[in-house]
Amino acid sequence: MYTIKTKRGYAMSEVASALQKAIRRGDARLAGYWAIELFESNFKDYLWRRLLVISAEDCWGVITHEIDALYRAWATVHAKRSNSGRIFCSKATILLAQSRKCRDADHLTNLVYDPKAIPDEELEADLEAARTNQEAIPDYALDCHTQAGRKAGKTKEMFFRDEFAALSPREPGLFDDDLKGAGK
Numbered sequence: 806m807y808t809i810k811t812k813r814g815y816a817m818s819e820v821a822s823a824l825q826k827a828i829r830r831g832d833a834r835l836a837g838y839w840a841i842e843l844f845e846s847n848f849k850d851y852l853w854r855r856l857l858v859i860s861a862e863d864c865w866g867v868i869t870h871e872i873d874a875l876y877r878a879w880a881t882v883h884a885k886r887s888n889s890g891r892i893f894c895s896k897a898t899i900l901l902a903q904s905r906k907c908r909d910a911d912h913l914t915n916l917v918y919d920p921k922a923i924p925d926e927e928l929e930a931d932l933e934a935a936r937t938n939q940e941a942i943p944d945y946a947l948d949c950h951t952q953a954g955r956k957a958g959k960t961k962e963m964f965f966r967d968e969f970a971a972l973s974p975r976e977p978g979l980f981d982d983d984l985k986g987a988g989k
Contacts, residue, residue, distance in 0.1 A: 906972035
């Protein structure tokens with residue numbers, strides 16, 4: 806199986822996972838590292854799609870409007886100078902990490918409406934050893950959505966419990982009672 810790698814040799818799918826998990830946990834510094842790794846690895850369009858999805862899946866309120874505005878600003882600058890505009894990705898990542906968290910939209914889609922909507926299989930590569938002076942992919946990024954997480958026995962139940970407990974800052978959600986025991 807072929808693994809798409811970032812500039813520093815990470816599996817791209819694991820960097821995307823680490824980005825989203827760091828944002829959920831309110832860790833702007835680590836989220837920023839992963840965002841810039843995707844940006845500098847020429848996954849700019851993918852990064853923006855991921856940030857927009859994160860704004861809907863993990864963040865409370867209307868932050869998606871701000872992320873969309875930053876995306877449009879980046880697109881304007883990027884059209885004139887194709888290797889510029891990284892500041893807009895940085896700002897979007899910081900705003901998402903600092904925003905209040907609530908997974909109601911994702912819970913509505915996956916827990917309330919269609920419990921089988923989360924795919925059982927996603928193909929991803931194993932984590933390579935991090936090079937000196939690089940961040941390691943955190944263990945929490947290796948969940949049921951990654952090959953390494955599945956090999957370690959991570960389940961969807963663990964994912965919902967652990968990611969709900971990790972939201973920071975967290976806004977109370979409509980479906981919190983459906984996740985009894987989260988955070989214990």
